[in-house]
Amino acid sequence: MKNTPFTKRHIALGAKMHEFAGYDMPIEYSGIIDEHLTVCNAVGVFDVSHMGEIWVKGPKALEFVQRVTTNNAAALEVGKVQYSCFTNDQGGIVDDLLVYKYEEQKFLMVVNAANLDKDWQWCLAHKIDGAELENASDNMAQLAVQGPKALATLQKLTSIDLTTIPYYTFKVGEMAGVKDVIISNTGYTGAGGFELYFYPQYADQIWDAVFKAGEEFGIKPAGLGARDTLRLEMGFCLYGNDLDDTTTPIEAGLGWITKFVDGKDFTARRILEEQKQNGVARKLVGFEMVDRGIPRHGYNFVDAEGNVIGHVTSGTMSPTRKIGIGMGYVKTECSKPGTEIGIDVRGRRLRAVVVRPPFRKKEE
Numbered sequence: 001m002k003n004t005p006f007t008k009r010h011i012a013l014g015a016k017m018h019e020f021a022g023y024d025m026p027i028e029y030s031g032i033i034d035e036h037l038t039v040c041n042a043v044g045v046f047d048v049s050h051m052g053e054i055w056v057k058g059p060k061a062l063e064f065v066q067r068v069t070t071n072n073a074a075a076l077e078v079g080k081v082q083y084s085c086f087t088n089d090q091g092g093i094v095d096d097l098l099v100y101k102y103e104e105q106k107f108l109m110v111v112n113a114a115n116l117d118k119d120w121q122w123c124l125a126h127k128i129d130g131a132e133l134e135n136a137s138d139n140m141a142q143l144a145v146q147g148p149k150a151l152a153t154l155q156k157l158t159s160i161d162l163t164t165i166p167y168y169t170f171k172v173g174e175m176a177g178v179k180d181v182i183i184s185n186t187g188y189t190g191a192g193g194f195e196l197y198f199y200p201q202y203a204d205q206i207w208d209a210v211f212k213a214g215e216e217f218g219i220k221p222a223g224l225g226a227r228d229t230l231r232l233e234m235g236f237c238l239y240g241n242d243l244d245d246t247t248t249p250i251e252a253g254l255g256w257i258t259k260f261v262d263g264k265d266f267t268a269r270r271i272l273e274e275q276k277q278n279g280v281a282r283k284l285v286g287f288e289m290v291d292r293g294i295p296r297h298g299y300n301f302v303d304a305e306g307n308v309i310g311h312v313t314s315g316t317m318s319p320t321r322k323i324g325i326g327m328g329y330v331k332t333e334c335s336k337p338g339t340e341i342g343i344d345v346r347g348r349r350l351r352a353v354v355v356r357p358p359f360r361k362k363e364e
Helices: 007-012 032-041 061-068 113-125 150-155 198-214 226-233 269-278
Strands: 016-020 021-026 046-048 052-057 082-085 093-103 106-111 132-135 141-146 170-175 178-184 193-198 220-222 282-289 300-302 308-317 324-331 340-345 349-354
Touching: 007 150, 016 046, 021 226, 032 046, 032 220, 032 226, 046 198, 046 226, 046 308, 052 061, 052 113, 093 113, 093 170, 113 132, 141 198, 150 193, 150 198, 170 282, 178 198, 193 198, 226 308, 308 340
Parallel strands: 046 220
Antiparallel strands: 016 021, 046 141, 052 106, 052 132, 082 093, 093 106, 141 193, 170 178, 178 193, 282 324, 282 349, 300 308, 300 340, 308 324, 340 349
């Protein structure tokens, strides 16, 4: 297994460790619910150094990004971030990712750790002259400092006014005495905060400074377990569960990151345009349990007669709502919010209702 620059820290702090995407990663420290609520109410820190980072540089950098991603990168200004995805020749999702416009001819694509090798090969297969690709994943560490007290925590460590970095934008500057840190107002929790990208040799310096700065706010390290429950409460997709090579962005409700603008001929554009125009047979929906029970990945959705109409892709007991929540694909005719559906839980049909995420509202 690979280690991140923080692996020894996690072990020393007593984290429950497990393999994830080839890395030895912390699943939880004080407990998933405690970490989840800490991020919702104060500030928590996630080691996300396992994520993949690919630089695209050169005069044809934009042309390449436009070719391999579905969103319209031409709309990006320097300092802006965009959610997007790679699609394969059938319209399925190779991966979902963030695209950073770092300079006029330089983009950073941040991809899922488990898909890095696949994504890198996909990019190489579609490489064009004038666009230089660099897999910088091993030379970049990343911390996600998340929660309502994240800004106050990090503001102590930089002269950059963090209030001037709106959602889905970034700045590059000094943080905790380290130069050239990417300070990005992004995250996977819905609780606000920043993601910090830096060279691995500064990992200890930044970790220590962040935890010292957040001490007065009750800062805690958080693991992948809480990261998953937080993203699910917001209705954020997880690759491998809600998205994969067989699900299209239109089926997954990601039409908003699938832009059919003039001159943008991305992979499977015609297939996805047709789906957008004519509709799809299934859709990804959010749902809440009516009956008591915890929905799990792979459980079937059933109608009143017990016929299978889809399957659960993500599910959990919501730490803030104390009810079962989840996402999954259902037949399009069953996808309207307010529709009652059944979930087959070990032979019992439990009632659920289709809702539009997020499940966690701002006041919670």
